[in-house]
Amino acid sequence: MKDYGLYIVTDSKILDGRDFHECIEDALKGGAKTVQLREKYATGAEFLQKAIKLRTLTKKYNAMFIINDRVDIAMISNADGVHIGQSDIPVSYVKSIVGKERIVGVSVSNIEEAKIAKLNGADYIGVGAMFNTSTKLDAKSVSIETLKNIRKEIDIPIVAIGGLQLDNIDLLKKCDIQGYAVVSAILGNDDIESECDKWLCKIK
Template sequence: MKDYGLYIVTDSKILDGRDFYKCIEDSLRGGTKTVQLREKYATGAEFLQKAIKLRALTKKYNAMFIVNDRVDIAMMSNADGVHVGQSDIPVSYVKSIVDENMIVGVSVSNIEEAKIAKADGADYIGVGAMFNTSTKLDAKSVSIETLKNIRAEIDIPIVTIGGLQLDNIDLLKKCDVQGYAVISAILGKDDIESECAKWLYKIK
């Protein structure tokens, strides 16, 4: 199964005025394996500009680049993949218009959604929110038991997201997941590169 490893989801607000590209490059230098561009407040032009620059950065560090929601920008920036939510374009339709090599991930919060995502052709599922999170206030919470049930039924990679911290990811490691999506717990730190090293040591 493909390993998504330490999976950074961008959020300029968390960076609090720091240089966006430097912060993401610091995470890549620290060992981030996947970067998802998710900028809720960016215009289409800003989003595309960031996508093109992050595509170049992730290639430099041999990391995967995923675009959140915007299938068009994922295609224009030659991203490795696109990630959609339950209220976005259906996975089956996304699959019908993108290159056959493009990864399509989908957010799920229960086993029914996970089964549908798999049946529709999702390459991985993002399961969460696992713990309380301040970056997505409308996220439905998912229990460890539900995560275990999803893992038992679904044979595609699982990326966990939502409130992940160094002191709670041991619970997720026991559930055979292939990725740990993090926002504020890393991007909110002053030394992003060294924080990533701590995470890599923890999830290995």
């Protein structure tokens, strides 16, 4: 089963004025295996510019590059895949656009959504929010028990997201997941590279 490892989700606001690409490169230097470009307040042009630069960076560090929502920008930037939510274009349509060579991830918060995502062709699912999070206020909370039940029912990779911290990820390690999606807990640190190293030691 594909391993998504330490999965960094971008958010420029959390960087608080620091250079966007330098910060993401620090995460890649620190061992991030997947980067998802999710910039809620960027214009289309800004999003595309970031995507093209991140595609180069992720290739340099042999990391997967995922675009949030924007199927068009995923295609233009030659990203490895796209991640969509429950209110976005259905998975089957996205798959028909991006082709077999690109992966499609879907956000889910319960078993039913997970089953539908897999049935429609999702390559992986993002399950959350696992814990309280300030970066996605509309996220539904998911219990550890629900995560375990999703794992029993679904045989595609699972990436846990939402409020992950160094002091709570031990709860997830027994759930047989393939990725740990992190935003502020890493990008909010002054030394992103060192923080990634701490996470890698924890999730191994």
